[in-house]
């Protein structure tokens with residue numbers, strides 16, 4: 001499964017249970033829609049760290065990339081272990 | 086990293102006797118700060134690295150030792166603030182240019198730093214802060230008033246967190262490195278506290294302060310993410326210090342209960358008395374192990390919010406309990422003005438308030454666990 005689909009699955013399963021992952025647009029603003037709050041952002045980052053082995057506590061993170069599912073997928077792909085930085 | 090310098094300073098600190106302690110803790114001592122700086126403590130994070138975190142572990146070990154050795158809890162608290170708010174923040178998030186300009190003096194301890202988040206209407210509710218940073222050309226203009234800022238009265242730099250507005254758009258919180266000597270910055274209003282008196286706290290007034298864009302730390306709008314990481318390190322260090330302080334109390338209490346005799350025998354031979362000390366030692370073992378485990382894991386792949394909140398709550402509350410136990414086993418002598426124990430109590434109490442209040446952290450753990458509120 002592609003990263004973007006995994007991201008959408010996680011978000012809809014955890015924070016937007018009334019939307020199916022196929023119906024979640026890749027460019028939806030997760031902050032403006034209230035899907036991501038400060039606590040759920042921490043949870044999302046925790047999932048990124050665990051699942052893709054990203055040292056989330058030791059890298060500077062641009063909050064803009066966490067705004068949309070496609071931004072999150074790009075963040076994961078550029079930081080996961082083995083990614084070219 | 087020079088272990089020899091550090092050991093020498095620790096030896097030096099073992100000097101003053103108990104009766105001198107209350108005197109030592111009345112106010113901030115620039116001389117003591119200077120000697121602590123020379124010990125190399127503030128340079129401990131220099132081999133922080135992105136993946137290893139060796140520097141952080143060294144800093145945690147040293148702050149615990151400082152807590153155990155120094156009678157001055159305020160000094161330890163101010164030192165932790167310097168390490169987390171400024172040294173770690175710059176190392177972790179600032180541009181190379183800012184690092185080159187400000188890190189050497191921060192790590193030498195010659196420039197004292199702090200961080201300014203809290204405001205009158207934004208304590209626990211950080212996002213309610215009113216301080217703004219408005220981008221005008223290539224400078225941000227900062228306006229607002231901060232309160233309870235550790236080290237502010239003696240600081241030459243502060244990391245100020247402010248709501249950022251760029252081209253009329255709200256970007257969220259950002260962090261800025263501000264020199265206290267800049268026009269529009271006023272750190273002259275101290276806020277005398279009941280405890281931690283040797284750690285100066287004050288207000289920070291920011292009036293039309295022009296901050297070059299190059300002084301923004303990290304991405305625009307990344308303030309909350311940066312603060313989250315800074316607070317994680319502040320908690321790790323501050324409560325490692327608390328563990329050391331509890332070790333100091335245990336040693337003092339053991340000496341006292343062995344020496345003091347009632348009913349023809351040492352009071353420690355009464356298990357009810359001994360148990361009060363044992364309880365503190367149990368908390369030292371548990372809290373110390375948790376701090377070490379977090380220091381080992383923090384640069385890995387796990388989200389650390391729950392363990393760090395748990396450690397903070399557990400150690401801050403155990404710290405207060407252990408001072409109360411120490412006062413109890415010292416009897417009336419522990420309540421005298423000349424005793425350091427009542428000061429220890431006032432120093433320990435705010436541990437449940439700063440770096441995120443314990444009630445708020447409990448709520449956070451519940452939310453992270455998925456408990457709907």
Ligand SMILES: Cc1cc2nc3c(=O)[nH]c(=O)nc-3n(C[C@H](O)[C@H](O)[C@H](O)COP(=O)(O)OP(=O)(O)OC[C@H]3O[C@@H](n4cnc5c(N)ncnc54)[C@H](O)[C@@H]3O)c2cc1C
Pocket residue numbers: 166199200201202203207208209210232233234235236281286435438439440441442443444445448
């Ligand atoms: C010694 C010391 C040093 C400090 N150093 C700094 C510093 O260097 N920089 C800085 O910016 N600030 C600093 N502070 C300020 C500190 O961060 C704040 O005091 C803290 O965030 C709490 O804010 P408040 O005092 O406004 O209390 P409030 O937010 O008014 O809270 C009062 C009480 O209500 C509880 N409460 C409020 N809301 C909730 C809720 N939603 N759920 C459960 N409980 C709640 C809190 O837990 C607390 O017990 C320091 C404070 C102290 C005591």
